[in-house]
Amino acid sequence: MICGYIEALIPVPVPIPGMKLGLANLVIAAVLYLYGPFEAMTVTVLRVLIIGFLFGNMFSIVYSMSGAAASLVAMAIIKRTRAFGIIGVSALGGVVHNVAQVVVAVLVLEGFPWRWYLPVLMLAGLAAGILVGLADRIVLPRIYAEGEY
Amino acid sequence: MPENISKFLRKSDMVLILVLALVPCIMLAVNLLSHDGSSARLEISADGRILGTYPLTEDRVIGIGDGNTCRIEDGEVYMAEANCPDQICVHSAHIDSRGGCIVCLPNKVILKIVSAESTEDAPDVIASVRKAAVFPMEGRRGFKRECGEELRETAKKLHIWVCSSQWQ
Numbered sequence: 001m002i003c004g005y006i007e008a009l010i011p012v013p014v015p016i017p018g019m020k021l022g023l024a025n026l027v028i029a030a031v032l033y034l035y036g037p038f039e040a041m042t043v044t045v046l047r048v049l050i051i052g053f054l055f056g057n058m059f060s061i062v063y064s065m066s067g068a069a070a071s072l073v074a075m076a077i078i079k080r081t082r083a084f085g086i087i088g089v090s091a092l093g094g095v096v097h098n099v100a101q102v103v104v105a106v107l108v109l110e111g112f113p114w115r116w117y118l119p120v121l122m123l124a125g126l127a128a129g130i131l132v133g134l135a136d137r138i139v140l141p142r143i144y145a146e147g148e149y
Numbered sequence: 150m151p152e153n154i155s156k157f158l159r160k161s162d163m164v165l166i167l168v169l170a171l172v173p174c175i176m177l178a179v180n181l182l183s184h185d186g187s188s189a190r191l192e193i194s195a196d197g198r199i200l201g202t203y204p205l206t207e208d209r210v211i212g213i214g215d216g217n218t219c220r221i222e223d224g225e226v227y228m229a230e231a232n233c234p235d236q237i238c239v240h241s242a243h244i245d246s247r248g249g250c251i252v253c254l255p256n257k258v259i260l261k262i263v264s265a266e267s268t269e270d271a272p273d274v275i276a277s278v279r280k281a282a283v284f285p286m287e288g289r290r291g292f293k294r295e296c297g298e299e300l301r302e303t304a305k306k307l308h309i310w311v312c313s314s315q316w317q
Contacts, residue, residue: 059255088162095169105254110197113250113261115180119173126169 025132029090037076044068063101070100087133094129095122189246189262191226196257205246216256226260
């Protein structure tokens with residue numbers, strides 16, 4: 001069942017480069033809530049590797065993996081506290097995703113002007129995260145309502 | 150249905166979002182306030198090496214390595230051309246004396262606005278070196294990097310800047 005779910009989800013994040021982040025996180029956050037952190041990790045790793053090999057190179061895999069992994073860990077931890085709803089969890093995930101990518105960029109490229117990039121990317125990640133959380137908040141109850149889960 | 154999903158937007162979520170929004174806003178404000186726009190210059194670097202700084206007052210076209218071309222026009226800086234696959238640097242917003250930067254990550258090129266304080270440390274001489282002299286072992290990564298690094302260190306000690314029009 002999980003495999004089928006993963007299979008059905010993989011094509012979703014691929015087609016639109018600009019929307020890639022949001023759509024991918026939409027799926028990751030949904031899996032995190034529906035199944036749990038380990039299933040979400042499986043989907044994340046598979047997604048990054050498949051998209052990386054299809055459309056990117058070694059560098060882009062490292063970038064997306066760092067962002068996706070950090071974001072997932074942060075979301076899993078904050079979800080465990082049970083103090084936050086899915087919108088808050090997803091918002092933090094979006095911010096952490098971009099912060100991790102900036103950190104990698106600083107490590108790769110000496111003198112990367114993170115002072116300018118970090119705040120802008122944090123805001124972008126926050127906006128994307130809120131939207132993703134909102135979408136998941138609307139979608140998830142409907143998946144539950146199907147009765148299968 | 151897990152209780153985590155059932156509530157739409159909790160108070161804790163709003164606090165979290167507010168904090169997450171506030172932090173970058175403060176960082177941006179600090180950036181803008183600490184920037185002295187009166188004597189801004191454009192600093193170009195590739196792979197961590199500073200290739201040169203240019204005043205924003207003169208219009209000019211600057212080729213960076215084989216891959217990138219940047220232009221200074223009416224006090225604004227932008228990446229005119231790049232051979233990278235994503236073209237993010239070309240589509241980046243123009244930067245001017247108010248600060249900011251344009252980065253081409255695939256080619257490791259950074260265009261950054263620097264103010265007077267950071268050029269206090271500026272060199273007395275700007276030396277131009279041909280590629281052959283800088284990278285005698287071209288094609289062998291380890292050697293190339295070491296030679297470049299060594300040259301940079303020496304240049305730092307002598308307080309000169311080394312530029313190469315063909316820097317990779």
